[in-house]
Amino acid sequence: MENHHNISPEVTFAPHHASDAEFKKKVRNTTILLSIITVIELGFGFLMYATDFSYTLDLFIKGVIIILSLAKAFYIVSIFMHLGDEIRNFIMTIVVPLLLFIWFILAFVLDGASYLNLRNRYDKAYKERTLKTEHHEPAPAKGGKE
């Protein structure tokens, strides 16, 4: 840190003096990458809309979309917010607490699912009311054209 006289000590990384062209290239590549990932996600979204996949395949595609979103988040945080250039210990103080989300998501989503199962088992009227696939119109009504 000693040779960066103009920068306050709060900055925890040494800005490596990359050339302007190199920086621009990095930003451009990241932008293109983010755009491509978004387009792929939208493509999957349309695919699920246009085709009547089975429940499992739908779930699989949604999983892929979630992983792509996480990749997007990684690039935004590490390149745009340049957390990737910080010192390792600093990165860890940010990333490790976020691991709490793994428990957080699992616990609450499973809680919701268990509530659903219990209600469907003991409140047949509710199940009947909200799960009536037999009331669907035949094939041509698929998709919404409101």
Add this chain to the structure above:
Amino acid sequence: MWYFLMSDAFTFGAFLISYGSIRFSQNFWPDPNVVFNAFPGAGHANLPLAFVSLMTFILIISSVTMVLAVHEGHKGNRYGVIKWMGWTIVGGLAFLGCQAWEWHHLITGEHVVLADGKLEMIGQTMGGNPWGHLVDPALAQKALAASSHETLVNIVHSVNHTVSHEDLAKMPHEKLMGMVNVAEMHIREKGPIAFGGYFYGITGFHGFHVFSGVVINFVMLIMAQKGVFDRRGHYLMIEKAGLYWHFVDLVWVFVFLCFYLI
């Protein structure tokens, strides 16, 4: 700044997880492709996801211009900072404009729903939404006969703009019924009430972040313009505003994921 953003991430995370929890506890949830299928100026064309993709790209691009502003700040180039901050603010305002249109469209755009054996016209509000199960046309026809005269007038008016509201109101029930074809209307039941609260709550909270981000960026722009950072010798504040702005983009990635994609 990083620790503030981490705490904000937990706030957003909690909102989205509670949404996920409710969603997992429902047998039925509205299909986002059906809910978000409008585009400004495109009338009733069915364009699922198109508008929200535009919003997503606006936010990504404004994030890129912010990166460039921070980079100019590193170099101490005041005019570069002003230029790119300006574009970032434009992007933020464009996003807010898009969101305003989307909300307005959802709240005021009324759809025909079946409720208690009658047809009604409702928009997407906190109290209910028109995105439930599709209704069998035979059932809808029966409900049409049971609907109030006023509702019938509104339904006919929504499919046939050529006749004025007043003229329609004078027509008898049977004539009005003959003017609508329920089979073509894709009438639905009411969907889960929680959808509206979560959608408006979370996108609203994100929109508020965008708004405060625009205000912060605007303040930074003025400070840069007045040479405050040049006198200080560094552009660290631009960097902090930039972190906040990227965070807003980051949150949108997940809001987009949870509400529009899956």
